[in-house]
Amino acid sequence: MRPKLSILFFSIFLFSMESVIGKMGASCLEWEGKWKNYERSLDGIPISGQVADNLLILSNDRPDRDIVITFMDSSGTVVFEKYVPQSQSAYVMLSLEELPDGNTYTVVLTSPNPLDRIYATFEK
Numbered sequence: 001m002r003p004k005l006s007i008l009f010f011s012i013f014l015f016s017m018e019s020v021i022g023k024m025g026a027s028c029l030e031w032e033g034k035w036k037n038y039e040r041s042l043d044g045i046p047i048s049g050q051v052a053d054n055l056l057i058l059s060n061d062r063p064d065r066d067i068v069i070t071f072m073d074s075s076g077t078v079v080f081e082k083y084v085p086q087s088q089s090a091y092v093m094l095s096l097e098e099l100p101d102g103n104t105y106t107v108v109l110t111s112p113n114p115l116d117r118i119y120a121t122f123e124k
Helices: 002-023
Strands: 032-034 047-052 055-060 067-072 078-084 091-095 104-110 117-123
Touching: 047 117, 055 067, 067 091
Parallel strands: none
Antiparallel strands: 032 117, 047 055, 055 091, 067 078, 067 104, 104 117
């Protein structure tokens, strides 16, 4: 009985999060660049991202390495950087409240692998 109850609560939580994120006017990030896959059979960038209500939300299907998240303004100046250890890289939420409104930003994700570098732009 307990596993079924746990699955039910987890499903309700996921549905609630999707509903909240949808109401916040989330905009999905479109990544460019490359992210090296350690498993040859897997292809593509395993990280999806969205900006919603002063939050950057990242979901990582393969949390197999540390990630560094760098925010740059439109002139290329680094305005914020965050290190995320592998153990916490499956789901990341970062506040964007410190970034001034009305600007375009680039978010860059890198890892210890020198080939890993993906980036996307968003407006705040």
